[in-house]
Amino acid sequence: MNTLDKILQSKYKEVALRKEQFPIKKLEKTPLFERATVSIKNALQHTNKGIIAEFKRQSPSKGIINDKVSVEEVTQGYAEAGATGISVLTDTEYFGGKSEDLMQARSCVHIPLLRKDFTIDEYQIIEAKAIGADFILLIAAALNPKQIKQLAEFAHSIQLEVLMEVHDLAELQASLNYHLDLVGVNNRNLKNFEVSIDTSKQLAEHIPSEFVKISESGISEIENVKILQEYGYQGFLIGENFMKTKNPAQACKEFIAQW
Numbered sequence: 001m002n003t004l005d006k007i008l009q010s011k012y013k014e015v016a017l018r019k020e021q022f023p024i025k026k027l028e029k030t031p032l033f034e035r036a037t038v039s040i041k042n043a044l045q046h047t048n049k050g051i052i053a054e055f056k057r058q059s060p061s062k063g064i065i066n067d068k069v070s071v072e073e074v075t076q077g078y079a080e081a082g083a084t085g086i087s088v089l090t091d092t093e094y095f096g097g098k099s100e101d102l103m104q105a106r107s108c109v110h111i112p113l114l115r116k117d118f119t120i121d122e123y124q125i126i127e128a129k130a131i132g133a134d135f136i137l138l139i140a141a142a143l144n145p146k147q148i149k150q151l152a153e154f155a156h157s158i159q160l161e162v163l164m165e166v167h168d169l170a171e172l173q174a175s176l177n178y179h180l181d182l183v184g185v186n187n188r189n190l191k192n193f194e195v196s197i198d199t200s201k202q203l204a205e206h207i208p209s210e211f212v213k214i215s216e217s218g219i220s221e222i223e224n225v226k227i228l229q230e231y232g233y234q235g236f237l238i239g240e241n242f243m244k245t246k247n248p249a250q251a252c253k254e255f256i257a258q259w
């Protein structure tokens with residue numbers, strides 16, 4: 001079984017359990033669920049330095065990246081450094097994150113927040129809103145095209161925007177639909193974890209201009225960001241390159257300053 005399949009297997013169990021622990025009716029009554037969300041699509045369309053900086057303690061490919069820093073210092077620092085949005089991993093088993101991380105981030109910043117998780121059920125979208133997210137992730141490799149469309153439509157019905165992530169042309173062509181806001185090309189091959197920005201370069205021309213293009217994973221050089229901008233990318237999702245340092249917010253600030 002590959003890593004994504006293992007993650008999804010445990011995610012189905014986790015979601016079933018959470019539905020019992022925190023019923024939808026309770027989630028819908030939380031103050032954050034009522035909050036007016038902020039558009040990441042709009043924010044990225046109005047900047048030429050679109051960084052979505054990620055809070056990521058660990059990953060299947062790298063193990064522990066940084067377990068010494070707090071959500072507050074990093075997310076507040078990312079916002080002050082000029083990040084356009086922030087991604088917070090909420091998966092516990094594989095990424096060491098939790099829902100509370102996103103809630104803490106929400107209490108520190110006003111910029112758009114991505115609930116970075118493996119979304120397989122509408123329940124998680126309601127939960128995302130209830131913990132303070134502005135946009136959610138749908139991974140094409142984890143869902144069929146009908147599910148992607150339905151989940152994206154549902155996210156919009158509760159004012160959340162949608163980032164759909166693809167790894168190759170087949171996924172992109174099968175899964176595109178007009179309920180998406182952002183299309184992300186993940187440069188990390190989920191079978192061997194190798195990263196190559198060539199994936200973003202190759203898929204760029206196949207993403208219709210209605211969608212904001214995001215390049216995700218393995219980005220550590222500002223030169224590559226500048227090259228990808230020429231391919232039409234307006235957002236860059238960067239985790240490890242910042243999180244592996246003692247001061248991720250400072251690393252983000254220095255990265256943006258080189259632009």
Ligand SMILES: O=C(O)c1ccccc1NCC(=O)[C@H](O)[C@H](O)COP(=O)(O)O
Nearest residue numbers: 059060061216217218219237238239240
């Ligand atoms: O990061 C991993 O090892 C990973 C493994 C399996 C599924 C997803 C994975 N990462 C999620 C991400 O998409 C990244 O955290 C994000 O794009 C940032 O990537 P990076 O800048 O390389 O940390």
